Amino acid sequence: MIPFQAEDAIHMTVILATLTPLVAFLLIMLGTRARKNLSAGLSLGAIAISFGCSLLLLARLWNVREPLEYSTRWVALNRMEIPFGFLLDPVSLLMLSIVTLICLLVQVYSLGYMAGDPGFSRYYAFMSLFAWAMTSLVLSSSLLQLFIFWELVGLSSYLLIGFWYEKFSATQAGKKAFVMTRAGDVSFLLGLILVLVHVGNPAILEMNSLDSAGLMPSGILTFAALLIFGGIVGKSAQFPLMTWLPDAMEGPTPVSALLHSATMVAAGVYLFARLFPFFALSPTAMGIFLFIGTVSMILASTMAMVARDIKQVWAYSTISQLGFMIMGLAAGGYFAGVFHLTTHAGFKALLFLCSGVFIHTWHTNDIFELGKGGARRLKIPVIALVVAAGALAGLPPFSGFFSKEAILAALALSSHPVWLAAGLLGVFLTAYYAFRVLCILLFPPSAGEEPSGPVGGLAPAPKGSRQEGSSRTFIWPLIILAFLTLLLGFFQGPLQHFLLGEGKALLVDHGEQAGWLPFTALFLSLAGVGLAWAEFGRCGAARLSFVERIPFLRELFSRRWYLDHFYHFFVDRIVDRGFSKLFAQNDNRVIDGSIEAVSRGTLEAGRFLAFLQSGMIQYRLLVSFAVMVLLSLYFFYRDSGGF
Amino acid sequence: MIVPFGHVLMLAGMLFLLGVFCTLTRRNLVMIILGVEVMLNAAAIAFVGAALHWQSLEGQAFVLFIMAIAATEVSVGLALIVYAYRRSGSFDPSSCNLLR
Amino acid sequence: MKWMLFGPETYIFLVAFFFLILSMWRGPHSEKDHVLALALSGLGVVISLACLGAEGLLFAGAYRLDLFSQVFKVALSFGLFLIVCLCANVEEIKRRYRLEFYFFLFVCTLAMMLLVSAQHLLTILLALELSSYSLYILVTLRRDEDMGLEAGIKYFLTGIFASSIMIFGMALLYGATGAVYLQDLAQVLPEVMGTPAAVIGLLLTFGGFFFKLAVYPFHFWVADTYQGAPDQVTAYIATASKVAVIAVVIKLIAAVDQNSTYLIHVLAVLSIASMTLGNLAAMVQKDMKRLLAYSTIAHSGYVLIGILSGGTAGYASAVFYALALLVMKFTVFLVVVVLSPRGKNLEREELAGLHGRSPLLALALMVSIFSLAGIPPTIGFMGKFYVFMGAMDKGLFVLVLIAMINVVVSLYYYLLIIKAAYLGHSWETPPAVHLPQPMRWLTGALIATMMVAGFYPTPLIRLSEAVARSLM
Amino acid sequence: MPGVEIKGALSMQIEIAGFPYLSAILITCVTGLLVILLLPEERKGEIKWVSAGFSGTTLLLCVYLFFAYDKTRGGLQFVEKVPWVPSLGIQYFNAVDGFSLPNLLLTGIVFFTGVLTMWQLQERVKEFFALYFLMVLGVFGLFVSMDLFFIFVWYDVSLFPMYLLIAVWGTTRKEYAAMKLTLYLFAGSALLLPGMIYLYVHSGLNTFDITALMQPGTFTTAQQKFAFPLFYVGFGILAGVWPFHTWSPVGHAAAPHSVSMVHAGVLMKIGAFGVLRVAIFLCPEGWQYWSGVMAFLAAFGIIYGALAGLRQTDLKYVIGYSSVSHMGIVGLGLSTVSVEGLNGAVFQMFAHGIMTALLFSAVGHIYDRTHTKEIGELGGLSRVMPVASFYFILAALAGMGIPGLACFWGELVVFIAAFKVYPVRTVVALLALVVSALFMLRVVQRTFYGPPNERYAQLSDVSFSSGIPRMILAGVLLLFGLYPALLFDVIETASIPFMNGLPR
Known part of the structure; x- marks a missing residue:
C-alpha cells in the first residue's frame, strides 16, 4: 500500500475527481438552494472537473498494468481496520469515465428538462450527491468502503426517484426501490461480514488475489459469494428483486437515464466484475x-x-x-x-x-x-x-x-x-x-385504423x-x-x-x-x-x-409474472398483517396485558384487604389472637423437626 | 410449694383462654372489657405462681400493678362506653362502623 | 446529682402538671396556651439536649440512662415540639379541652421517655400503659364526636386486648426465667430458649409492642384511629409515639435476641405481612390520614427488617429509620394539618392544585412523599438502604427483594398523591394557602433536612451507630 | 457486619487530581436548578436563558473533557474521590473512562439542545426546567460515578422527575404513561438494590468502589451468575430490552419533546450503560454465562421493535419502537463478549442518542405547529416546512443505518462482532434493517410527502434560531458519521484493557 502523499499528482487527481461533486452537493444544500442557476452551475462544474480528471487518469494510466492503490487508515478498531482509499485499475478507470461522462451529459440535458421545476436546486444537489457516491464506489479500494458508497448510491437513488414527492406513485416507487435494494444489501452485508470474519481485511485486491481460497473453506466461500451476489441482485434489479426498477421510472427521465439504466444499476454488474476472480473461485x-x-x-x-x-x-x-x-x-x-x-x-x-x-x-x-x-x-x-x-x-x-x-x-x-x-x-x-x-x-x-389505442388522442403539441x-x-x-x-x-x-x-x-x-x-x-x-x-x-x-x-401470456407478462403480487402479498399479509400485527398486539395484549393484569390484581388485592380491615372489632381481635396462636404453633412445629 | 407451677400455669392459661373467648364472642362492649379483665387476672395468677416458683417478690408487685391497670382500664373503658351508649343507644360493637 | 440525670423527665412531668393546674385554674385561651406550650416544649428540647451525655442507672437499675435513651429522649421532645408547632389552631378539639389536650400530650411524652429508659419489665409495662391511656383520651377528644369516639373505642379495645396479652406473656416469661430486668433476661434466656413457656411468653410480650408499632396482626386500630383522631393527635401517634416504640422494640429485641432463628422467622413473616398488607391496602384509600395509616403499617414492616437483622448495623439502621420517619412523617402531616378543611378529614383529591396554592407546601409534600417511598436522595431512601444492608448481611436476600417489590407497589399510591398535588385541577380553585412566616421556615428546614440527610447521611449514620453501640 | 470496622486496606482518603471537572458539571446542574427555583414563575424568559446558560456550560465542560481526556494513557481520568459514608464504604468517587466519556458528551449535547427545543414552552416554565435539570443531574451523576451506591442514587434521581415531567407537560394518555413508566422503571430498581447490596456484602471489602469490586476473584462464579441477571434485567428495563420494553413507546409518546429527547436519547443509554458498568464490570463471568440469552433477547428485540413499529400510527410511537430496535443493537453488542462488541455498543449508544434526539426534536417542532402526531392526519409537510422535514428525514436515514451518519458505524461494528459469535441471531437481527427501512420510509412518505395539506398551508417553517438545536444534532450526527474514529479511539481506551483483564 502506498501511503497518502500530497505531491502525488495522480492521487490529487483522484481526490479531485471524487470530491468535487461532494463539495458541490454541500454547497448547494447549505447555501445556494434559492439560486437555481448557481446551483446548476456548481453541479455542472463539479462533474465537468470530475470528468476531466477521469479522462486524465485514463490517459495517464492507459499503459500502466499494475493496479494502483492508495489508502489510509480511517477507522482502526482492535482487530479490524477500516481503510479508506482508492483503487485504480482498468475496470475502475473505465467505469469512472463512463459514470462521469454520462453524469455530465445528463446534467447538461437536465438543464432543459428540469427547467422551471421548483426543486431545481435540490435536483442538482442530489445529482451531485449521486455523482460523488458513484465515483467513490467505483474507486473504492476495500469491500467495506464499496458497501458504504453502495448504500449512499441507493440513498441518492431513493431521493431522486421520489424527487417529485407530492406524487404518491413517485414516493411509493422510491420507497419500494430502497427497501428492495436494501434487502439485497443486507445479504451483501452478511457476505461482507462473512468475508471479514474469515479473511480479516476485505481489500478488493486481496480478495481477488486468490489467497482467500486458502483462508475460507470452499463451502463458506460459495456462501459468501452468493450472499454478496444478493447485493448485486438487488442493485441490478435481477430476479427475484427486479420489480423496483420499472417503478423507479416515476423519477424524472434524466434520472432514469443516469441512475436506472446507465450507471447505478450497473454498479451491481460492476461489483461482479470487480470481484470476478473471487467469484470465480x-x-x-x-x-x-x-x-x-x-x-x-x-x-x-x-x-x-x-x-x-x-x-x-x-x-x-x-x-x-x-x-x-x-x-x-x-x-x-x-x-x-x-x-x-x-x-x-x-x-x-x-x-x-x-x-x-x-x-x-x-x-x-x-x-x-x-x-x-x-x-x-x-x-x-x-x-x-x-x-x-x-x-x-x-x-x-x-x-x-x-x-x-x-x-x-x-x-x-x-x-x-x-x-x-x-x-x-x-x-x-x-x-x-x-x-x-x-x-x-x-x-x-x-x-380510423386504430384498433386498440387509447380513446381520445392527444392534441398536437404546441409549437413552443x-x-x-x-x-x-x-x-x-x-x-x-x-x-x-x-x-x-x-x-x-x-x-x-x-x-x-x-x-x-x-x-x-x-x-x-x-x-x-x-x-x-x-x-x-x-x-x-x-x-x-x-x-x-x-x-x-x-x-x-x-x-x-x-x-394468458399477456396477463402474465404485463403483470410482471405476478412478482409484484407476491411482494405485495408478502409485505401486506405476512409482514404487515402478520408479524407486525402479531407483535404489536403482543405488546398490547400479552405484555401490557399481563402487566395490566398484575397491577389490576394488586389493586384488587388492596381493595379486598382494605375491606377486610374494616370488619367489626371482635373479628380483628380474633385475627390478632389467631395469628399469635399460629406463630406459637409454628414454634412447636419447628421444634418437632419440621424445619 | 404445694401446687406445682405447671398446674398454676395451666389454670392461668385456661382462665386466659376463657377471657379471650369472652372478649371475642360476646357482642357487648361491656362484656369485651370484662373479658379483658379476666385475661388480666389470668396473668395475675400466673405472676403469683411464678413469684412463688422463683421465691421472689417481683411477681407480687406485678400483681398489684395489674390490679391498678385493670382499674384504670375499667374507668376509662366504661367512660367511653357510657359516652357511646348515650350517643348511639347500644352496646353493640358492630355499631362502630363509621370509619372505613 | 442523680436527679439531674432525670432532668428531661422531671421537666416534662412538671410541665404536664402545670397544664393540669392551669386547666383547673382558668379557662382556655387559645393563643396564649399555644405560645406557652411552644415555649415549654422548646425548652424541653433544650433540656433533653443538655442531658444528652447523661449515663447511669436509676431506681435500683430499673431505669437506665445511656446514649440510646438520651438520643431518643431528644427525638421525643423534638417530636413533641414539632407537634405543638402544629397546634396553633386545633380546630378539631373543643376549646374547653385545649388545656387538657396539652396536658395529655405532655404526659404521653413523659411516658414515652420513661419507656425508652425503662429496664425493668414492670417499668416498661407501666410506661407503656401510661402512654396508651393518654392516647386513648387524646384520640377521643375530637370535636366530631362520632368519629372521635369510635376511633377511641376501637383503639382502646385493641389496646387493652393487646396489653393483656402482653401482660400474660410477661407472666410466662417471668415464670420461665425468673428475671424481670432486661439485662438478666438477656443472660437467662439463652438457656431456656427451647422451652415453650419462654418462647411463647416472649412472643406474647412482643404482641403489646407490635400493637404500638402497628405491626401485623395488631395493626387493625391504625387506620380507624388515624382517620378518627384529631389531625395533631394522629401526627403525634405517627411520629413521636412511633419513634419511642421503635426504640423500645429495638431495646427488647437487643436484650433477648440470641440469634434465635425462630424469632427471626417470626419477625420476618410479620414484617412481610405488614409491608404487603399496608402497601396494598393503602393503594385504594382516598382519605389522606387513612392512607398514611396504612403506609405507617408498611413502614413498621421495613423497620422490623432492620430490627430482625440484629447486630450493631441492624439496630443502627432501625434507629436511623426511626429518626427518618420522624422527620418525613411529620412533614406530610404538616401539609395535611395545614390543608385540612375545618372539622373534616383531608381527601387525597382535595390536594388538587396545591402546586398553585402553595408551591412550598407542594414541594414539602413531594419531598416527604418521595422520602417515604424511599427514593434517593432523600432520608427515606437512606433509611431503607441502611436497613436492607443489614438484612442482606444476614443473608436475607428474599426478604430484601420482597421489601423492594413493596417499595414499587407503594410508589403507586405515593405517586397518586403527588399527581393530585401537582396535576389535579380542582373545579373551583381554592384560595392560596396562607402560611405564617415561622411555618415557612419550619417547612423549608424540614425539606432541607430530608434532602441533605439523604444526600450526606454520614453524621446521622455515625450517630445511629453510636446509639446502637451504646445498647450492646 | 457492615458498618463496624473497615475491613481490608482500602484507601479511604480524599484524592482529587486537578480541577474537579466532573463535580463542576454536577454543581453546574445543581446551581442551575437552584437559580431556577429562586426565580419567580412569571419571568419565563429569564428562566429559559438561565437554563440555556447553565446547560450550555455543562455542554462546554463535557466537550472539554472529551478532548482533554488523554487517550494514550487511557483508564480512569479526572478522578475525584472523597469518602462519603465511611462506615458503609460509600465514596463520592467520580471518574471517566472511555465508556462513560461518549455518554457524557451525548448527555451534554442532548441536555443543551433539549433546553433549546423547549423554548416555546409557556406553561409552568419554572417547574419544568427545575425538574428537567434534576433529571439531567441524575444522568450526569450516573455517567461519572464509579461508586455503586452513587450509581443507584443517580439512577433514581434521573428517573423520578420523569413522572411529573410526563404527567404535567405530556400529551397522549400522559397520566397513564407516566405512572406506567415510573412503576416499570422502579420495578427495575427493585432488582438493582438487592443485587447491589448482595455484591457489597459478598465482596467482604466493605466498599462500593467499582474499581475495587471489579478485581478478579472478588466474587465467585456462582455469585456472578446469580447477580448478573438482577442487574441485567434491572438496568435492561431502562434500556428497553425485550420483553421489558413496553414502557418505552408509551412513555416516549406521552412525554414532552425535550423529555422524550433526554429520555430516549440519554436515559435509555443509562440502562445500557448500567448493564455495562455494573453488570458486566462486576460480574464478567456471569456476563459470559448469560451472554447467549442476552444476544437472543437483543436480536429478537431488534426485529420485534422494527416489526411492531410498522403498524404504529403515532409519530412518537414509531420512534419509540425504533428505539427499542436500536437499543437491541446495543444489547447485541454488549452480548458478544468482545472488544468490537463493546466498541460498537458504546458507539451505538452515542449515535442512537443523537439520532433519536434529533427525531424527537423534529417531531416536537411539527407537533408544536400542527398539534397532531397522528401520521394519518399529517402529509405533505415537505412543502410547508422543508427544513423541519429535512431534519426528520436526516434522522430517519440515520436510523436506517445510512453510511455517513453516525448510526451506521455502531450497527456495522456490532453486527460484525455479533456475527462471529452468534451467526443465526445476527442474521435475524439483520433482517430488521430491511424492516426498519420500510417503516421509516413509510413514515417519511406519509408525513412529509404527498400533496400538501391545506390545513397546514400557512404554518411556518423552522426559523434559524429555533433550528439551532437541530443543527447541532445533525452536525454531530454527520461529524461522527464521517469520522467515527474520533469516538472509537476513545472507546477503545476502555474496551481493550477491560477485555484483556478478563479471566478467560
Whole structure:
C-alpha cells in the first residue's frame, strides 16, 4: 500500500475527481438552494472537473498494468481496520469515465428538462450527491468502503426517484426501490461480514488475489459469494428483486437515464466484475449466477414485449441487458461483460434521453399516444433513437452488436448449450421489443385504423414546446451519445487490451469462437426486427403483438409474472398483517396485558384487604389472637423437626 | 410449694383462654372489657405462681400493678362506653362502623 | 446529682402538671396556651439536649440512662415540639379541652421517655400503659364526636386486648426465667430458649409492642384511629409515639435476641405481612390520614427488617429509620394539618392544585412523599438502604427483594398523591394557602433536612451507630 | 457486619487530581436548578436563558473533557474521590473512562439542545426546567460515578422527575404513561438494590468502589451468575430490552419533546450503560454465562421493535419502537463478549442518542405547529416546512443505518462482532434493517410527502434560531458519521484493557 502523499499528482487527481461533486452537493444544500442557476452551475462544474480528471487518469494510466492503490487508515478498531482509499485499475478507470461522462451529459440535458421545476436546486444537489457516491464506489479500494458508497448510491437513488414527492406513485416507487435494494444489501452485508470474519481485511485486491481460497473453506466461500451476489441482485434489479426498477421510472427521465439504466444499476454488474476472480473461485456460485442472469433476462424481455409505457420498456430492457451481462460474466466472459456494460451505458442512456425529449414534449409516456402525437417529426431525437435501438437490438455497426457477440461467444463456451440458447432467445426478444417501440413511434396508424389505442388522442403539441424539445441542451447530449454508440464497437480491441492486458486471459480463450455464432445472432436480431415491423410497422398492421393474442401470456407478462403480487402479498399479509400485527398486539395484549393484569390484581388485592380491615372489632381481635396462636404453633412445629 | 407451677400455669392459661373467648364472642362492649379483665387476672395468677416458683417478690408487685391497670382500664373503658351508649343507644360493637 | 440525670423527665412531668393546674385554674385561651406550650416544649428540647451525655442507672437499675435513651429522649421532645408547632389552631378539639389536650400530650411524652429508659419489665409495662391511656383520651377528644369516639373505642379495645396479652406473656416469661430486668433476661434466656413457656411468653410480650408499632396482626386500630383522631393527635401517634416504640422494640429485641432463628422467622413473616398488607391496602384509600395509616403499617414492616437483622448495623439502621420517619412523617402531616378543611378529614383529591396554592407546601409534600417511598436522595431512601444492608448481611436476600417489590407497589399510591398535588385541577380553585412566616421556615428546614440527610447521611449514620453501640 | 470496622486496606482518603471537572458539571446542574427555583414563575424568559446558560456550560465542560481526556494513557481520568459514608464504604468517587466519556458528551449535547427545543414552552416554565435539570443531574451523576451506591442514587434521581415531567407537560394518555413508566422503571430498581447490596456484602471489602469490586476473584462464579441477571434485567428495563420494553413507546409518546429527547436519547443509554458498568464490570463471568440469552433477547428485540413499529400510527410511537430496535443493537453488542462488541455498543449508544434526539426534536417542532402526531392526519409537510422535514428525514436515514451518519458505524461494528459469535441471531437481527427501512420510509412518505395539506398551508417553517438545536444534532450526527474514529479511539481506551483483564 502506498501511503497518502500530497505531491502525488495522480492521487490529487483522484481526490479531485471524487470530491468535487461532494463539495458541490454541500454547497448547494447549505447555501445556494434559492439560486437555481448557481446551483446548476456548481453541479455542472463539479462533474465537468470530475470528468476531466477521469479522462486524465485514463490517459495517464492507459499503459500502466499494475493496479494502483492508495489508502489510509480511517477507522482502526482492535482487530479490524477500516481503510479508506482508492483503487485504480482498468475496470475502475473505465467505469469512472463512463459514470462521469454520462453524469455530465445528463446534467447538461437536465438543464432543459428540469427547467422551471421548483426543486431545481435540490435536483442538482442530489445529482451531485449521486455523482460523488458513484465515483467513490467505483474507486473504492476495500469491500467495506464499496458497501458504504453502495448504500449512499441507493440513498441518492431513493431521493431522486421520489424527487417529485407530492406524487404518491413517485414516493411509493422510491420507497419500494430502497427497501428492495436494501434487502439485497443486507445479504451483501452478511457476505461482507462473512468475508471479514474469515479473511480479516476485505481489500478488493486481496480478495481477488486468490489467497482467500486458502483462508475460507470452499463451502463458506460459495456462501459468501452468493450472499454478496444478493447485493448485486438487488442493485441490478435481477430476479427475484427486479420489480423496483420499472417503478423507479416515476423519477424524472434524466434520472432514469443516469441512475436506472446507465450507471447505478450497473454498479451491481460492476461489483461482479470487480470481484470476478473471487467469484470465480466458486464454480457452484457461478452456475447460480448464470441461472439468475438468464432468468432475469428472459423474464424482463417478456415484460418489455407488452409494456405501453416507453420508459417501462427501457426499464425492462435494462434489467434484461443487465441479466445478459451477468450471464456473460458468470459464463467466464470477463471482458464481454464489462464491454457490454460500457456499450449499454451509452445506448441505454441515449434511449432514455431520447424518450425524455418525447415525454417532455407531449407529457405522456404511452408509446401509442406518442406515436400518434407525431413523435417522428422530432428529427434528431428520432435518429438517435434509431441508433440506440439498433444497438440494443444488436445490429451492426452499432456498439451493442459487438458486445453482444462477445457475450454470446462466452456463453457458447459455457458448460451447457442451454445457456447459449437462452442467450439467443434473448437476442431475438430484445430486437423484437426494441423495434416494436420504434415502429409504434415512427409509424402511427392513420386515422380510423386504430384498433386498440387509447380513446381520445392527444392534441398536437404546441409549437413552443417542440421548439424547446429541440433546444441545444437536449440535442448535444443526444448527438454525443449517438456518436459514441456508433463508434464504441470499433474500440473492442484496444479496450480488451486495456482491460485484460497481455497474456492475462481470464478463463475464456477468445480464439476459439465458433464461426456460425455471429451470423445466427444477427439473423435472430433481424427476425425480431422483422416481426416487429410486421406487427406494428407496415401499413395496415394489426398493431397487436403475437403475445397479446394469447390472453394468458399477456396477463402474465404485463403483470410482471405476478412478482409484484407476491411482494405485495408478502409485505401486506405476512409482514404487515402478520408479524407486525402479531407483535404489536403482543405488546398490547400479552405484555401490557399481563402487566395490566398484575397491577389490576394488586389493586384488587388492596381493595379486598382494605375491606377486610374494616370488619367489626371482635373479628380483628380474633385475627390478632389467631395469628399469635399460629406463630406459637409454628414454634412447636419447628421444634418437632419440621424445619 | 404445694401446687406445682405447671398446674398454676395451666389454670392461668385456661382462665386466659376463657377471657379471650369472652372478649371475642360476646357482642357487648361491656362484656369485651370484662373479658379483658379476666385475661388480666389470668396473668395475675400466673405472676403469683411464678413469684412463688422463683421465691421472689417481683411477681407480687406485678400483681398489684395489674390490679391498678385493670382499674384504670375499667374507668376509662366504661367512660367511653357510657359516652357511646348515650350517643348511639347500644352496646353493640358492630355499631362502630363509621370509619372505613 | 442523680436527679439531674432525670432532668428531661422531671421537666416534662412538671410541665404536664402545670397544664393540669392551669386547666383547673382558668379557662382556655387559645393563643396564649399555644405560645406557652411552644415555649415549654422548646425548652424541653433544650433540656433533653443538655442531658444528652447523661449515663447511669436509676431506681435500683430499673431505669437506665445511656446514649440510646438520651438520643431518643431528644427525638421525643423534638417530636413533641414539632407537634405543638402544629397546634396553633386545633380546630378539631373543643376549646374547653385545649388545656387538657396539652396536658395529655405532655404526659404521653413523659411516658414515652420513661419507656425508652425503662429496664425493668414492670417499668416498661407501666410506661407503656401510661402512654396508651393518654392516647386513648387524646384520640377521643375530637370535636366530631362520632368519629372521635369510635376511633377511641376501637383503639382502646385493641389496646387493652393487646396489653393483656402482653401482660400474660410477661407472666410466662417471668415464670420461665425468673428475671424481670432486661439485662438478666438477656443472660437467662439463652438457656431456656427451647422451652415453650419462654418462647411463647416472649412472643406474647412482643404482641403489646407490635400493637404500638402497628405491626401485623395488631395493626387493625391504625387506620380507624388515624382517620378518627384529631389531625395533631394522629401526627403525634405517627411520629413521636412511633419513634419511642421503635426504640423500645429495638431495646427488647437487643436484650433477648440470641440469634434465635425462630424469632427471626417470626419477625420476618410479620414484617412481610405488614409491608404487603399496608402497601396494598393503602393503594385504594382516598382519605389522606387513612392512607398514611396504612403506609405507617408498611413502614413498621421495613423497620422490623432492620430490627430482625440484629447486630450493631441492624439496630443502627432501625434507629436511623426511626429518626427518618420522624422527620418525613411529620412533614406530610404538616401539609395535611395545614390543608385540612375545618372539622373534616383531608381527601387525597382535595390536594388538587396545591402546586398553585402553595408551591412550598407542594414541594414539602413531594419531598416527604418521595422520602417515604424511599427514593434517593432523600432520608427515606437512606433509611431503607441502611436497613436492607443489614438484612442482606444476614443473608436475607428474599426478604430484601420482597421489601423492594413493596417499595414499587407503594410508589403507586405515593405517586397518586403527588399527581393530585401537582396535576389535579380542582373545579373551583381554592384560595392560596396562607402560611405564617415561622411555618415557612419550619417547612423549608424540614425539606432541607430530608434532602441533605439523604444526600450526606454520614453524621446521622455515625450517630445511629453510636446509639446502637451504646445498647450492646 | 457492615458498618463496624473497615475491613481490608482500602484507601479511604480524599484524592482529587486537578480541577474537579466532573463535580463542576454536577454543581453546574445543581446551581442551575437552584437559580431556577429562586426565580419567580412569571419571568419565563429569564428562566429559559438561565437554563440555556447553565446547560450550555455543562455542554462546554463535557466537550472539554472529551478532548482533554488523554487517550494514550487511557483508564480512569479526572478522578475525584472523597469518602462519603465511611462506615458503609460509600465514596463520592467520580471518574471517566472511555465508556462513560461518549455518554457524557451525548448527555451534554442532548441536555443543551433539549433546553433549546423547549423554548416555546409557556406553561409552568419554572417547574419544568427545575425538574428537567434534576433529571439531567441524575444522568450526569450516573455517567461519572464509579461508586455503586452513587450509581443507584443517580439512577433514581434521573428517573423520578420523569413522572411529573410526563404527567404535567405530556400529551397522549400522559397520566397513564407516566405512572406506567415510573412503576416499570422502579420495578427495575427493585432488582438493582438487592443485587447491589448482595455484591457489597459478598465482596467482604466493605466498599462500593467499582474499581475495587471489579478485581478478579472478588466474587465467585456462582455469585456472578446469580447477580448478573438482577442487574441485567434491572438496568435492561431502562434500556428497553425485550420483553421489558413496553414502557418505552408509551412513555416516549406521552412525554414532552425535550423529555422524550433526554429520555430516549440519554436515559435509555443509562440502562445500557448500567448493564455495562455494573453488570458486566462486576460480574464478567456471569456476563459470559448469560451472554447467549442476552444476544437472543437483543436480536429478537431488534426485529420485534422494527416489526411492531410498522403498524404504529403515532409519530412518537414509531420512534419509540425504533428505539427499542436500536437499543437491541446495543444489547447485541454488549452480548458478544468482545472488544468490537463493546466498541460498537458504546458507539451505538452515542449515535442512537443523537439520532433519536434529533427525531424527537423534529417531531416536537411539527407537533408544536400542527398539534397532531397522528401520521394519518399529517402529509405533505415537505412543502410547508422543508427544513423541519429535512431534519426528520436526516434522522430517519440515520436510523436506517445510512453510511455517513453516525448510526451506521455502531450497527456495522456490532453486527460484525455479533456475527462471529452468534451467526443465526445476527442474521435475524439483520433482517430488521430491511424492516426498519420500510417503516421509516413509510413514515417519511406519509408525513412529509404527498400533496400538501391545506390545513397546514400557512404554518411556518423552522426559523434559524429555533433550528439551532437541530443543527447541532445533525452536525454531530454527520461529524461522527464521517469520522467515527474520533469516538472509537476513545472507546477503545476502555474496551481493550477491560477485555484483556478478563479471566478467560
